[in-house]
Amino acid sequence: MTPVMTEVELAAFMAREYGTVADRFVIEKVVPGALDLRLKVDPEQDIRPGGTVSGPVMFTLADVAAYLVTLAHVGPEALAVTVNATIDFMRKPAPVDLVAQARLLKLGRALSVSDMLLYSVGHEKPVARASLTYSLPPRRLTGEGAAPV
DSSP states (O other): OOOSSOHHHHHHHHHHHSHHHHTTEEEEEEETTEEEEEEOOOTTTTEETTTEEOHHHHHHHHHHHHHHHHHHHHOOOTTOEEEEEEEEEOSOOOSSOEEEEEEEEEEOSSEEEEEEEEEETTOSSOSEEEEEEEEOOTHHHHTTTOOOO
């Protein structure tokens, strides 16, 4: 799978479509079939009692990473939506930025399936594993403006 959007193009898309939260994410790398995404953890909002990053924040990172790894390979589809998500919390994350290493498992005409590991920056072991499925908009089925599959 060859990406059709670069890190810069994805960041511009996020800023245009999701301006209120786009600055919290840094697209670190896009390669064939994969993407690394960093979430800037806000100590005032994202840390729960016990000094750890909250589960909803980790889920947000996984969901955005799945969305962006899909868009990186199909082009800017603002109406792609999550249809299934599973997350396993494996260990307590440190109160630092998180990185998702997302990879596409399948990219079809109507669905995109991705898997990712989430890490606390500076730590070797993953803090969570997630699997997400995205539904792609119907226009993709006709090939209008979409990358070939």
